[in-house]
Amino acid sequence: MKITDRLLSVLGVDRERRTPPPRYRAIADGLLVTSTHTETVLEIDTATTDMLSMEDVLEHIESVALTAGSALQGAQCQLRILWGRITGDSYAEEMMQNGPYTTGDWQRWVADRAEDIDRLAMPSRYVLLHISQANPRDEATQAVTDAATDAFGLTTYGLSERELAYRLGQAQRVATRLNTARFSVKLAPAELIAWEVGREGKREVPGAPDRAGVIAGAPLAALSAGRVVPMTDHLKFYAADGSVAAYGAVLPVLEFPEELPLPGAEWLRELSNVKILEEIGEDENGEPIFDEVDAGVEASVRFTIMPTREARNQVSEGRKSAKEQRLSAAKSAAGEPAEDILEAEAMFSGIEAALKKSQGVRLVTMHPRFIVSAATRDELNAKIDSVTTFYSEMGIMLGDGADDQKDLWLETLPGDHVRVKDLRHVADAELLFGSLFWGGSAVGPDEGPIQHWLTGSTPGFTRFDVTRSSRERDATTVALFGLSGRGKSVAGLQMMLEQTFMGGWGAVLDFKGDMTGVVNVAKEYQLPHSRTVIDEAASGALDLFGSLTDRDSAKEAAARLLQLLAPPNYADIAEDATLAATTAVADAMDEPSTWAAIQWLLQEDNHHDERWARLGKSLTNLANTTLGRPVAGPREASLGLPTDPGLWLVQMPGLTLPGMEKAQRDWDQTERLSMALMRSVITTVVAITGAQSMRPMPKTIMIPEVHNLLKIADGASFLDTTARIGSANRTHLILDSQDVVGVASHEGLVEQLNTVYCFHLQSKRQQHAGAEVLNLPETPATYAAIGNLARGAKKGVVRKGHCIMRDSTGQAAQVQWQLPSPHILDLLDTTAPENRSGVTTPDAPTAGTPDPDEEAAA
Structure with missing residues (x-):
């Protein structure tokens, strides 16, 4: 066999290229079993790095490189970055079966949201890490065994129950070693692995199977069945009816630049920034309108972190080779060695010294490949041009993989191995981990109603449930900060509607008299509601x-x-x-x-x-x-506010609240009366929610213009006390303010903030305070991010609903609030109709994923 291998290698046919594709035997949580070996499969959670300072990002990368370098040393690994999609049907099924809604026509609310999800076509990134476990079986020998068992109709899963338990224990130990606060990993669910396997052989594959535990036999065979025909420079994926379902191509990385800035060149995290122009309609003259959409580029990187001794040997050999070239050049007629030889010797000497001193420097052998898919050949070519141009600007040269498409594609399959060995890179491990493949935008819990979507480097929907905090015995106050007209009130009303659908009690305090629309929405969706007006008749x-x-x-x-x-x-x-x-x-x-x-x-x-x-x-x-x-x-008279679950709007027309900069001693008579009315209604509503009979019910109070209340002598103490007891009696506060400086100065109240939404702020003082309450680095980059939140796609257009969210765990990312339909937005809009021009809520970026129906089980 070895002699044959040598002869074939001389002819340019490596043994790795001749091995058959992987034969999948079983899938379990965290495990993929093939006929030759078993792989640990981990799902890597997205870390929120978009809003970190450069120093924090560098520290983040170094920490992960140190941990992963030690845990993965010597193992054969495959990193896969895939794009799935949450579909409206999957969201509707989730909310119908296990959702929190109980009141009103919530089925229509869910259906409207599901329709909007499909319209937005939001991609969702999945990062999977495959780690080959030890003791692989010989592929050639196993191929004979497979042929025999198949011929006699026998079934083999590749592992006995006892060995399966042992392999699962190995997978759990690796996950424990890798899992840190900065690098969160878990065993990938069997459904997610099944989706990963199934989507490779055919692009029309539906969602993952609805089952847990071990997936084997016929269900696994159905998932992995498909027909792919490799051409010279691309691939054809065929559907069950024989038609071409999609086109694809695998592009290898030919060359990296000598140096990549770190941070600043996160080449794998940047996948979502590769765009193509797509025709989205026609203008009034019939001319096509184009917009940038995601190219949906995926990645597969097979890598091995060299053991320290092997790395030292390779570096030593490289240094010796460079030294010999230098000495040889010195003896030649020129007498001067080339500059690149001197640089190479110096580089190898530096790495060798670092390795000897155990300074955390590690070498990695890796084979990075980019995968592009499209519905047509023209679209595929456009995407290839886009990704090639995008990475060439970073100094990374991609090849077209001509004549190697079959082997390159097989190499990307889960459970396969390196086939095109000559397209490899040996580099400092920082080249791999500096790509920040686990970084991006992530914020909010992983369950509950969808209320907004991410606008950072990793798109996706985000969720939020204002009443969740009391169930977790956490702080129960949510703050909305930002200038007027940026979408704070609409965001607060959306939260109030969501909690009402969940059977909660909610009071909206309307000091301006412009929130009547929330009652109209409640009426349309058959939610219990009322509108109470406090005027002179309510003595x-x-x-x-x-x-x-x-x-x-x-x-x-x-x-x-x-x-x-x-x-x-x-x-x-x-x-x-x-x-x-x-x-x-x-x-x-x-x-x-x-x-x-x-x-x-x-x-x-x-x-x-x-x-x-x-x-x-x-x-x-x-x-x-x-x-x-x-x-x-x-x-x-009495306030007469209902104590049953529902949405109760309390309006106080005619209030004239003092400006943010006006001190209490300077208030005029009308302002004092307005503040007294504001204080009284808040105190009354808080008293209602604190009644013993209402304690089991989740309750939410929306308080706008809260900075004015803080100017009253005991206003801060009153709010602080109300916030502190919120968890005990299940009362949640939604505070709305334009003055972050005023709120941030009250430390007790800030400590009670569970979640913060910071919209556009213009002054430097407010931006600095915004960074403080968001727990973000107080840097010019953060201030600029807050100052640019309202910037629309067109000059002079204000972007409503765009903000930075800081969740209860301290993660922060930019999100865009999204109502289930434009009709609801129109009903809730607190802007006077004659003043609505120049205000917009943008559509989400359209995904460039291969199949609009594909989804990953969460």
Whole structure:
């Protein structure tokens, strides 16, 4: 056999090229069994690196290279970067079977979302790492065994149950060694491995089989069946009916530049940035309209991290060879060795010294290949041109793989091996790990309703459930920061609708009177809802003596409210006078009220202080105004807010809230009344949610313009306390503010933030504070990212709903809020219709994946 191999090698036919394709015997969680060997299959989670500083990215890469270099040393590995797609049907099936919705016409809500998912055609990246386990079986011998068992109708899975358990234990040990905070890996689900295997032989393969455990026999045979015909420079994939389903090509990397900046040249992470121009329609003149879409380029990199001794030997041989060339050149007529010889000797000497000192330097042998697929030959050529041009600009030269397409394609299959050995690269392991193949954008939980999509280097849908935090006994406050008109309110209303579909209780506090649309959406989807307007007809509806059941708490809260209403020239007596008044009526009356406390002040006989009486007169006048009657007027009405699950809108027309920069001492009468009304309604709603009868129910309160509340003397303490008890009584706060600086200055409140959404901020002070609450590096790059969030595709167009999300784990990434349909967006839009021009919510990038129906099981 060895003699034959040598003769064939002389003829240019290597043994590796002559071996048959892999024969799949079984698939289990984390395992792929072929007729010759078993592979550990790990799924690598996307790490959020897009928003990190360059120093943090470098530290990230070095840490992973050190851990993986040690764990994978000497093993034959295959890294695969694949693009799948979440389809509307898969999302609908998930939400219908195991989703959180219980209320209203939630089936229609899911169907609308599913339709939008298909319209967006969002790609989803999967990174898989195959690691060959030891003791491979001889391929030639096994081929004979396979032929015999197939001929006699026998079935072999390749492993007994005992050996399967042993191999699974090996896989789990490797996963444990590799898994770190910066490099999260887990055993790939059997369904995901089955999808990976099935999609290679045929591009029309449907979603992965709906089963768990071991996949073998006929189901596995059906998955791996397919017909692929290699041509000179491309591949043809045939469908079951004999028609060409897709075209493909495998492009090997011929040359890397001598140096790649690190970070800055993440050549594998950049796959999603390869674009092609695609015709998306016609303009009014019938001319075609083109747009950039993802090319859907995938990658397969077979690599082996050299053991330290082998690496030292190879480097030593390289140094000796360069030295001999230098000495030989010195003896020649020229007498001067070429500069590249000197550089090579110096390089080898440096690497050899580093290896001897065990400084974490490792060498890797790798065979990188890029895989391109398309529906037509013209599209394939366009994609090949795009990817070749894209990487040539990075100094990476790709070949067309002419005459090697069959072997190159077989080499990319899971369970196969290196076939084209001459197209290899031996380099510092930083070339592989510096590609940051696990990096990109990832944020939010992996379950719950889809509410937005990623706009970073790794596209995909993201999920969020505002009520999840209380179930996990975590902080329950969500903050929305950004300038007016950037989509904060619509994002908050979307969260409120989602929690209402889940059977929660939600109160939307509308201080501007522009959120009526949420009631229209609730009505359309048959959600329980109401709209309550607080005006002069609601006299005493927000009286804190009526809202708070604890009388001591009520008299203190009412006194603080009257202090807020008191004119500035009474500031020196307001605290003593108002507390004395509320205490007196609380002690003397069966049904005390704020109006009664004002009347107590008005009667000088009660306290014998002329200024107290004049304060009472001033407060009486305020209590008789349109804004004053609900909080301090005679108690003639109640808020009447339902305590059943549903969406309850509370509107306060006519409020004039003070500007962000205006101090409390400078507020005029209308602003003081507006702030008192704002404070009263929040206190009343919080009291309702804290009732013992409502504790088991998830509750959410949306509070806009929250920076104004923080200006009140005890406003920060009030919000902090409310946020702290949220987890205990399942109350969630959604805070909306344009003033990040004001909120960030209250450390207690910031500590209670579970999730943060930062929209466009313009001033440097606000951008710096935004970076702080997002826990992002406070660098010019971060400030620029926040400042560019509203930038639309066209000049002068504001991009609504685009923001940076920081989730409960501290990960941050840019996301785009997405409602289930344009109709809902139109209903919720808080912008006046005459002012809506120049505002847009962009479509997601269209994926260039081979099959619009393919998906990976999550």
